[in-house]
Amino acid sequence: MPSTTGLPTRRGFLAMTAAAASVAGRPLFAQTATGWGGAVDMARGFDQFHALVISHRGETVLAERVRGPALDRAVNVKSVSKTIVAAVLGAALDRGVAPGVDARLGDVAPSLIPSGADARVRDITLGDLCTMQAGLERTSGSNYGSWVSSRNWVANALSRPMVAAPGSRMLYSTGSVHVLGAALSVASGESLLAMTRDWIGRPLGIEVPAWTRDPQGYYLGGNEMALTPDAMIRFAEMYRRDGAGVLSNGWVRASLSRRTSSPFSGLDYGYGWFLGRSQGAQIALARGYGGQIIGFAPELELSFAITSDPTRPATSGGYFGDLMRLIDREIIPAARMA
Known part of the structure; x- marks a missing residue:
C-alpha cells in the first residue's frame, strides 16, 4: 500500500x-x-x-x-515510549481532547486523583506530566520496582510527596508519563493503545503491539512499548x-x-x-x-x-x-x- x-x-x-x-x-x-x-x-x-x-x-x-x-x-524500546506518549498528547490536543498543555489534571481527569494526594496535584498540568516536571517524588530508578508492584500505579504516583514545585524542574519519572497516558484515556474515552494505533500507527503505516497494563487496565505510559x-x-x-x-x-x-x-x-x-x-x-x-x-x-x-x-x-x-x-x-x- x-x-x-x-x-x-x-x-x-x-x-x-x-x-x-x-x-x-x-x-x-x-x-x-x-x-x-x-x-x-x-x-x-x-x-x-x-x-x-x-x-x-x-x-x-x-x-x-x-x-x-x-x-x-518489534523490540522493547523502553523509555522511548515516553516520546511516543508525547506524540499521542500532541495528537489529542490537535483533536480537542484537552484544551492545551496548560490544562490541569484536576480539570482533565479529576477521577484519577486519590483522596490523600497533596492539594497541588490538581494543578499539575498535562505539560508538567509530559516533561516530568510534576514535582512529585520519582517512580523511576530505585523507586520503580515498588511502584509497579503497587495495586494502583496512578494513585501511587499521585500520592507521593511533593519534592519540588510543579513545573519547576525535571524529575525523571515514568509515573508522570503513566499518569499522562491515563489522563488522556479518561478524557478521550479510548485506551492509550487505541490512541497510539489510531492517531500515530495507522497514518504512519506501522504496527503497535499491545504492551503492559496496570492493575486498573491503563496501558503503561512511558515504558515497555515495542517497535x-x-x-x-x-x-x-x-x-x-x-x-x-x-x-x-x-x-x-x-x-x-x-x-x-x-x-x-x-x-x-x-x-x-x-x-x-x-x-x-x-x-x-x-x-x-x-x-x-x-x-x-x-x-x-x-x-x-x-x-x-x-x-x-x-x-x-x-x-x-x-x-x-x-x-x-x-x-x-x-x-x-x-
Missing part, C-alpha cells in the same frame, strides 16, 4: 534489508554507502549494541543488525518532516523547544525529546533504557534508530555516552559528507 505520508513503505524496507543481508553475509549498505560504514564499524565494538538504521534525505541508506532480533521484529526499527525510523521522519500530516506543525515546533533539562545528561528536554547539538547540528533524541534511541537532525535531513540489549543499563557516562560519540563522530559527519 503506498504511503500517504511520503515515508518508505514497510514492504520496501523489508525487501531492502533482505537484499542487503544476502551480500557476503554482511549488509550491502555497510560496504558500499559512502561514509556510513564507519558507524557500523564503531558500533560493532559495543557488546550491548544490536542494530542501526539510518535514513538520509528520505531514503533508508543503512540497515545493519549486529546481534539481537531480526530487523523485522520495529522501521517503525522507529518512520516515527523520527514524522517529526523531522514537521509532523508529516500526522501531527500539527505547531506541536512539533513546541516539542522541539526547550522546556527543562535533564539533571543526568545535561541535555535540554522538550515534549518527549532530549535536545542538543552534534558537530554543530541540532539533534533530537528519544532515549530508552539499555541504549534504545530514535533520533533526527532536521537540517541534515537525517533520522536514525538504534536498538540495544534492553536488560543492561546505558548511563550517560557509560554505554549511552558511547552511543553519543557514535552519533557525533560517525553518523553526523557521514550525513554532512553524503
Whole structure:
C-alpha cells in the first residue's frame, strides 16, 4: 500500500534489508554507502549494541543488525515510549481532547486523583506530566520496582510527596508519563493503545503491539512499548518532516523547544525529546533504557534508530555516552559528507 505520508513503505524496507543481508553475509549498505560504514564499524565494538538504521534525505541508506532480533521484529524500546506518549498528547490536543498543555489534571481527569494526594496535584498540568516536571517524588530508578508492584500505579504516583514545585524542574519519572497516558484515556474515552494505533500507527503505516497494563487496565505510559526499527525510523521522519500530516506543525515546533533539562545528561528536554547539538547540528533524541534511541537532525535531513540489549543499563557516562560519540563522530559527519 503506498504511503500517504511520503515515508518508505514497510514492504520496501523489508525487501531492502533482505537484499542487503544476502551480500557476503554482511549488509550491502555497510560496504558500499559512502561514509556510513564507519558507524557500523564503531558500533560493532559495543557488546550491548544490536542494530542501526539510518535514513538520509528520505531514503533508508543503512540497515545493519549486529546481534539481537531480526530487523523485522518489534523490540522493547523502553523509555522511548515516553516520546511516543508525547506524540499521542500532541495528537489529542490537535483533536480537542484537552484544551492545551496548560490544562490541569484536576480539570482533565479529576477521577484519577486519590483522596490523600497533596492539594497541588490538581494543578499539575498535562505539560508538567509530559516533561516530568510534576514535582512529585520519582517512580523511576530505585523507586520503580515498588511502584509497579503497587495495586494502583496512578494513585501511587499521585500520592507521593511533593519534592519540588510543579513545573519547576525535571524529575525523571515514568509515573508522570503513566499518569499522562491515563489522563488522556479518561478524557478521550479510548485506551492509550487505541490512541497510539489510531492517531500515530495507522497514518504512519506501522504496527503497535499491545504492551503492559496496570492493575486498573491503563496501558503503561512511558515504558515497555515495542517497535520495529522501521517503525522507529518512520516515527523520527514524522517529526523531522514537521509532523508529516500526522501531527500539527505547531506541536512539533513546541516539542522541539526547550522546556527543562535533564539533571543526568545535561541535555535540554522538550515534549518527549532530549535536545542538543552534534558537530554543530541540532539533534533530537528519544532515549530508552539499555541504549534504545530514535533520533533526527532536521537540517541534515537525517533520522536514525538504534536498538540495544534492553536488560543492561546505558548511563550517560557509560554505554549511552558511547552511543553519543557514535552519533557525533560517525553518523553526523557521514550525513554532512553524503
